Amino acid sequence: MATDLTAFIKTVLAQIDIVSVIQSQVSLKKAGNNYQGLCPFHHEKSPSFSVNPTKQFFYCFGCHASGDALSFVMRHENLAFMEALEKLAKQVGLSIPSNQQSGPSIDRIIYQLMRDMTISCREDLNDADQVKQYLKTRGISIDTQRKFHIGYCGAKYQTWFRDTCNRHARQLTDAGVALKNQTGYKPKFKQRLMFPIQDSKGKVIGYGGRSLTDQPPKYLNSPESDIFKKRYILYGLYQFRALKKEHVYVVEGYMDVLSLHSKGIENAVACLGTAFTTHHWHLIKRFVRRVTFCFDGDRAGQAAAWKSLTAILPVIDPVIEIKFLFLPEEHDPDSYIQAHGLQSFHDLSKTSIPWTDFFQETLAQKHTPNDIAGRAAFLQTAQALIDTMENIHLKTVMTTSVREIAGLTDEQVDTKPQMAVRNDTKNSIHQHARAAVAQLIKK
Numbered sequence: 001m002a003t004d005l006t007a008f009i010k011t012v013l014a015q016i017d018i019v020s021v022i023q024s025q026v027s028l029k030k031a032g033n034n035y036q037g038l039c040p041f042h043h044e045k046s047p048s049f050s051v052n053p054t055k056q057f058f059y060c061f062g063c064h065a066s067g068d069a070l071s072f073v074m075r076h077e078n079l080a081f082m083e084a085l086e087k088l089a090k091q092v093g094l095s096i097p098s099n100q101q102s103g104p105s106i107d108r109i110i111y112q113l114m115r116d117m118t119i120s121c122r123e124d125l126n127d128a129d130q131v132k133q134y135l136k137t138r139g140i141s142i143d144t145q146r147k148f149h150i151g152y153c154g155a156k157y158q159t160w161f162r163d164t165c166n167r168h169a170r171q172l173t174d175a176g177v178a179l180k181n182q183t184g185y186k187p188k189f190k191q192r193l194m195f196p197i198q199d200s201k202g203k204v205i206g207y208g209g210r211s212l213t214d215q216p217p218k219y220l221n222s223p224e225s226d227i228f229k230k231r232y233i234l235y236g237l238y239q240f241r242a243l244k245k246e247h248v249y250v251v252e253g254y255m256d257v258l259s260l261h262s263k264g265i266e267n268a269v270a271c272l273g274t275a276f277t278t279h280h281w282h283l284i285k286r287f288v289r290r291v292t293f294c295f296d297g298d299r300a301g302q303a304a305a306w307k308s309l310t311a312i313l314p315v316i317d318p319v320i321e322i323k324f325l326f327l328p329e330e331h332d333p334d335s336y337i338q339a340h341g342l343q344s345f346h347d348l349s350k351t352s353i354p355w356t357d358f359f360q361e362t363l364a365q366k367h368t369p370n371d372i373a374g375r376a377a378f379l380q381t382a383q384a385l386i387d388t389m390e391n392i393h394l395k396t397v398m399t400t401s402v403r404e405i406a407g408l409t410d411e412q413v414d415t416k417p418q419m420a421v422r423n424d425t426k427n428s429i430h431q432h433a434r435a436a437v438a439q440l441i442k443k
Contacts, residue, residue, distance in 0.1 A: 005226050008097050009070065009085065015092040018056045018069040025076055040076055041065045041315075042390035063314070063390040078283050080199050080232045110175050110227060113168055114196075114204040117177060120160040121151025121194045128152045131193060134212060138255065139338050141262040147239055148258060151194040153187070153209065161187045176206065176222040189220065195254045197222070197272065198238045200283070205233070208254055208272070221273055231279045234269040236261070240287070243267055247290040249325075249333075250276060252304065256294075256333040263337045265345065268294075276308035278315050290321040292352055297329040306362055309355055314388045316355070325352035356398070359385075360405060369406050379406045 019035055022028065028035040028051060039049035039060040048062035059066040065075070073084040086096055125131060125145075131152045135145060144150075151157075165172060165185045172178035178185045192209030199205050206222030222228055236257040240248060249268040251257060260268040271280065276293070284291065293308055295301035305324050316322065325348065327336050337345050353361075360382075367377035382402040389395045 004097055008089075008094075012085065012089050012092060012094060013056065013068055013070065015094075016056075016069045016088055017053070018058065018072070019051055019053050021069045021088070021091075022051055022058060022072055039063060039065065043392065074232075075282055078200075078286050080205075081229050082227050083199065083201070109168065110171050111203050111205075113164065113171055114175060114177075114206075116160065116164070117157070117207075118149050118151060118194075118196045118204050120157045121153060121196075122149060123151075124154030124156045125150065125152040127156075128154055131212065134193070138259070138334075139262055140255075140258050144258055144262045147261070148236070149196045149198075149204070150258075151196070153189045153192050153194060158187070158190075174225060176225050176228065188222075191215070192220065195235070195258075197228070197233060197235060199227075199233065200237055200241065202238045208235075210254075219273075230272045230274045231277050232283065233272055234280055234283060235272055236269040237283065240267055240269055246288050247292070248284060248288050250284075250291060250293045250308075251333045252295065252301075253332070253334070259334040259337055260345075263342050263345070265337070265342070268333075275304065275311060277311055281312045281315055285317065285320055288320065290323075292323045292325050292349065294325045294327070294333050296332045297327045301326065301332075302362075305358070309359060310385060313385055314390055316389065316391065316394065318391060318394045322355040323352040324355060324358045325349055356401070359398075360402065363402075364405065375406045375408075379403065379408070 019028065022037075023035075026037045026040050026049065028037040029047075031050075033052075033054065035051040035053070036047045037049050037051075038044055038047050039062055041060060042063040042065075044062050049058065049060045049065075051058045056068055057066065058068075058072055067075070070081075070084055070088060073079060073087060074081060077084070077087075079087065082096070089096060135150070140150070161172075161178070165178065169178060169180075169185050173180055173185070177188050179188050189207060189209040191211075191213065192215075193212055195208040195210070196204045197206040197208060206225070206228040208222070209220045211218055211220070224230060234250075235254055239261075243266055245267045247267055249260065249265065251260070251268055251270045253270055257268045257270045260266075269284065293305055295305045305326070309324075327333065327348070331339070333345075336348075340348075363378055363382050367374050367381060369375040369378040379402060383399065386395055386398045386402065389398070
């Protein structure tokens, strides 16, 4: 299927005119052999966005965004890979192919199979008293179970799998829910609590399965496939969109989303065993005005938070409020809200810090600017990260801020960085740096 799909993508891109695709969203003017316009991916006043009709490629000299027509549609419209491909295919009168030459499209086969699998697992859950008791113990409400289509791989699922394999074994394998062995096919998921993963339109595209026994691994996830790309998916996004809220919590796992939802915090989404990426950011930002990253309070949580911030730093938009909420070291969002309740979580949320504070505090802890070497390391590391930012206004403000923390003025940081050290006295260096660090660490 992957080979067929690759050939199909080439066919679509060969028939699509990238200028027409982009011009429907961006005002372009002819400039020599190319077309130019204001980049839709970052704020600018002078056009740096170029479209090459010969190579069918776009490139921005400001933020370095680039790609073909498919890449543009995915990024500009925040669509998943298959959604963008389907949209472009329809424009040239094509349908996404299936494995069978004369069969229906992927949309009508694999998506339908995933839907049927979800239904069979939900039916198994209705008959699994021990599993329902487990969910009750974990505080997952009946309403949440229904909204997220939680299920269980039991007897009915096994029967469904055997029957379906007789007709669609290859599609099940391509979808990542069947494994081929020497004797035939076996299910990837067996006797597991099932978390269906939906795309932004609600279609089931993959699963997470939790073991309720000693069967390893604890969590088993669908592999990446033509319809399932983890870097483009946020668990719970489909349910969040229906709320039409402007604030979202970004957490780390399925159970965090489900526990928060069950306790009344329905505006939560999670990454799928991967770090938060720019793709996730482009996916979520069109729906919200405020984002709160909520991570565990331990060292791993701090590391995950920093990795998420540096990943989205180039594409941060100052009009969207971004904060970081760190829980007590022994808790994750699931355990905290179960132990302390809704009001306590709301109270704790008020202690979340702006991303700018988290950025500066983290760097100040890594490179304490209380001597010349520390100030230089702090400024160098901070400036390297700030230079990746696309928004020129945010870049300017952040540059000024880190220079102040390092005890420097704009006049001191120019083409002669050695003069910044020479013009300061040793006492003023220590006094300002200690005050800045103390103010940061005290928070």
